[in-house]
Amino acid sequence: MPSQYDENRITDIHQNDIIEFRKRMAPLLKKYPCYDTDFALLRWLKGCKFDQEMAEQKMKWSLNAMNAIGVFEKDLSSIEKIEEILEAIIPLNEYFPNGILGYDKNGYLLLIYNIGKTHPRSLISAERMSRFYINAIHGYEGMQCLIRSEEAKRGCKLGTVIIADLNDFKYDVVFHLPAVKIYITGARILQDMFPDMTVKFYIVNAPVTAQYLVRMVVAGIAKETMNMIEFLGSNYKEILIERHGAKFLPKKYGGVLDDYIFRRGGEVPKHIVEMNKKHIPEKKLKKIIVNARNEEVVSINVEKPNSKLSWYFICSSGDIDFCVLFEGNEVWPCFRICTEFRAEYNEIMCKEAGIYQLLFSNKHGYMRSKRIQYHVDIVEPLA
Structure with missing residues (x-):
């Protein structure tokens, strides 16, 4: 187990890397200032073997994903x-x-x-x-x-x-x-x-x-x-x-x-086990096929800001990568989802009107296609 002396020596050795990475990540760190410390930045650099481009990509995705699921709103x-x-x-x-x-x-x-x-x-x-x-x-x-x-x-x-x-x-x-x-x-x-x-x-x-x-x-x-x-x-x-x-x-x-x-x-x-079970009858579900090495998008037009967009889906076998996009950005982070034991469902508040995309990706699949049965609902604000 490393001593604090060893860890601090590493920080001193890589101070130039930390300074460069901090400049590179300045816009993100302004949005999430709690991560603007030498030790926090060093963790990202070490985790990516000091590949600053990779560290930038992973840190951006991770902090934005946490923000999307409400982590930074919590004490x-x-x-x-x-x-x-x-x-x-x-x-x-x-x-x-x-x-x-x-x-x-x-x-x-x-x-x-x-x-x-x-x-x-x-x-x-x-x-x-x-x-x-x-x-x-x-x-x-x-x-x-x-x-x-x-x-x-x-x-x-x-x-x-x-x-x-x-x-x-x-x-x-x-x-x-x-x-x-x-x-x-x-x-x-x-x-x-x-x-x-x-x-x-x-x-x-x-x-x-x-x-x-x-x-x-x-x-x-x-x-x-x-x-x-x-x-x-x-x-x-x-x-x-x-x-x-x-x-x-x-x-x-x-x-x-x-x-x-x-x-x-x-x-x-x-x-x-029975508390949070949700079931939507098959007759109400739409179907798409996601071929191996491919992805499919379900586009949803949200007409009013602050509408609630909810989804429910079942994957026929194995797992599927799922996220929700708005103007090319993930507003619900990409998670690999298996529905063998429980259907997947959730919701987001759409702050802006426009086209939201439910992305189902099977790019990690080499041979098998995936059948997705899904339901989407939009609840507009009362006022």
């Missing part, structure tokens, strides 16, 4: 406020057995993933995919807010330390392939949107066979993340205490904090 200044917002976004938040513990003795942000308490089958059928992404993005930007705040106090580059606990590990976590695919897709989105964020990834209480399976799953994400992973043995409590401090860890991991802070995890109850 994410504390763990308590972050948790309140996540619970409001998705009613089954407590069944994601992960969470922020707080800062350690070095200023790093400690996270816990109780993977053994995850029930992937019930989770992926309980909510539409876009809500999983939106929930995760809010959570990660909340962590970024906490990191930037602590960096300003300490004057050094920080990040997250993850403790993944495989106690009570069930092989369903890695053998339920639809859930694994969704997890990897989500992990890649978060890696692109929040680069160079993790400084260490511990795995504790892992059976030997589970270690191999976990490596297989995380092989789908960045090599840099793979290099941060460390499997700890039976002495993991002593190691965590030494590196991060007992008063910053729960009792379960050798510290002094109460264990009640953990989310429960487990199987999602059926009444919660």
Whole structure:
């Protein structure tokens, strides 16, 4: 795990890169000033191997995507406020057995993933995919807010330390392939949107066979993340205490904090699964075919500003990339959506009148076409 001295030395070495990148990103940083710090800019540069053009493209998309889903309208200044917002976004938040513990003795942000308490089958059928992404993005930007705040106090580059606990590990976590695919897709989105964020990834209480399976799953994400992973043995409590401090860890991991802070995890109850289900009869749905390596656009004429545009769709098999465009810009960010377990639906407020485009892209598909059944609705303002 890097020391703050090492990280600050890197900042000094790459100061010219940071200055150049700041000039390049000046219009975007004026719009999103919270990202105008040396450490925040360095994260983007490191995540893109100091390719400034790539870093510019990814940073623009990421910050504009967060703005489109309302992230920057939220107060994410504390763990308590972050948790309140996540619970409001998705009613089954407590069944994601992960969470922020707080800062350690070095200023790093400690996270816990109780993977053994995850029930992937019930989770992926309980909510539409876009809500999983939106929930995760809010959570990660909340962590970024906490990191930037602590960096300003300490004057050094920080990040997250993850403790993944495989106690009570069930092989369903890695053998339920639809859930694994969704997890990897989500992990890649978060890696692109929040680069160079993790400084260490511990795995504790892992059976030997589970270690191999976990490596297989995380092989789908960045090599840099793979290099941060460390499997700890039976002495993991002593190691965590030494590196991060007992008063910053729960009792379960050798510290002094109460264990009640953990989310429960487990199987999602059926009444919660049924809460946000939406079904539109097939006879009301229109159909389009999106061939492999191609995309299709559904154009919608919104006649009055401040109208509400809503959509609902089902993809026949696999997944589809979906976004909403207005004058060539994404007003709803592009997410890869699978509807095997739950139809996808959402809505936006159209600030301006004009032609809005629902874009369905199958450019990532090599052979199979995708049949999309969809419904679009426009609700005009009363006045």
